[in-house]
Amino acid sequence: MIGKWFLNRFSESHVFLFSLAFFLILPLIVSNHFIITEILAYAIFGISFNLMLGNVGLLSFGHALYFGSGAYTMALLLIHLKVNMFLGILAGMGVAGVFASVVGFLSIRQYGVYFSMLTLSFAEMAYFIALRLRDITGGENGLSIVRPPLQIPGLFSVSLESPLKLYYFVFFFFVLVLMIMRRLVDSPFGRVLQIIRENETRARTLGYNVERFKLTAFIISGLFSGLAGTLYCLIVKFVHCGDLQWLKSGDVVIMTLIGGTGSLYGPIIGAIINTFLSDLISLLWQRWLLILGVIFVTFVLFMREGVWGEIKKAITQKM
């Protein structure tokens, strides 16, 4: 009964509005603003990543490259050129986009697991390079930055040192990305991606240039992962080689799958679960990754639709 009522009245746009409202008032409920800001950055990362996995059906195992290169671009520009924050964000996205184009160009023709293997290898190559260029990247010790104020010269300047202001600053980008991705998934472009996922041969027969669509999606995914990286760098005021490493790529894979790949909102749920789990369990036990690994494997074996899929199933079954 309740389920039917729910389904009849609640469309995707309600979920969208609900998640906006949820994150709008979240700082009033959760006092640790740092964690929830982190969640937003990871949510952006997860949503961007899931554009490939959820919509095209290709699992990239090297998204740390775009996240990390965005973060590094931001940090290096702030340290050496003291640029405006917005310029840093745009540059970070640009660099991530360039990396995504190169890796995408080399790997996109390959199918399924082969694609995963290649994206992982190329990302790991970047990690090795960054590790070697210790003078520039700071290696494992990383680089610390000073968070610049949010400003447009001559117009305004706001310090982001207050956790609440920083939260809403990141929230702004979260909303932006969510809106863009919603629009994208529903656009003719997004529909073609779905055709490719469901039946690539048919998409080809219909005359779509499948490779170009896949590559475009991959670059967009890389761009926004880069955005997530720049924001993350501003939040933690720190970047290190680990941000480029496979474990970071694995992080986004894990949270997206736990949350659910079937919708835009799955990765958001995944980001919440992953961040809370890692922050809470890591206080109790250093090897929290073991627990996360077990949870992840359980999801892969028994709940492939993720938390979001389970919620949906629960609602539909009540009908």
Place this chain on the structure above:
Amino acid sequence: MAYWEQFPTFILNGVALGMIYFMIAIGLTIIFGMMGVINFSHGALYAIGAYIAYTMTSLIGNFWIALLVAPAVLFVIGVGEYFLLRRLEGADPVYQLLLTFGLALIIQELVIVIWGTVGKPLSIPPLFRGMIDFGPFTYPKYRIFLIFFTGVLAFLIWLAIMKTKLGAMIRAGTEDSEMVSCVGINISRLFIIVFGVGASMAGVAGVMAAPLVGVEPFMGMSILIISFVVVVVGGLGSYSGAILGGLLIGVIQSVFILLLPAVAAVVVFAFMAIILILKPQGLLGKS
């Protein structure tokens, strides 16, 4: 030139390295050929092998027992993995990859829980300490043994794949596993053998490599990524691709350590990128 005097040493180093890569790549490649799965936990299995070598040496004082224990233990783990993977039959192959990734993570963390985060060195077994004099250059005994031992293993695997009935089934399985089960061959028994032996090989590679590189918890992931490069270069799914790719990557890496150490870690990836552009199916892969 000093360079040329060192050259044979570095070529041999490359061959030794390449044989280790081969031992891991062969499992990866045959499992992929038969099941369409890339086993992300294959590196973690190698790490277990290395840790078994470490434990046997430090507890019992006998390295050689590890060469018996590791394949046995890893055979069991490999078969266990297969049974987990079988639960995902019919699902998108991406989930099988994700499962093996989760297992890799769990194994890596378990290794840390058992043996600690800090890497440990392992001394070369007394029997093979010292150098052999080849006239113009000398070379460590242990590495010669490694090349010989893995070479014999590679030959035995080749014999098993090419000359036995079981091998014929496996080769048929990599062509079309459904067809193989249609003609009445117990394909799941075949998978168990392939998974078990593949895992054992990774374990033996770990045992053999341990005295050279020591043990540390993250060694599995590093070697896994190089093994990916090996199978991409050689051609996924082919035995000869695994051995050619392994040796090529090993020698390239080792020669660049001599000539241009700054880029040695990266050059193999650049090589892979070139192969991908010129011959996307790999040097010996079928298109």
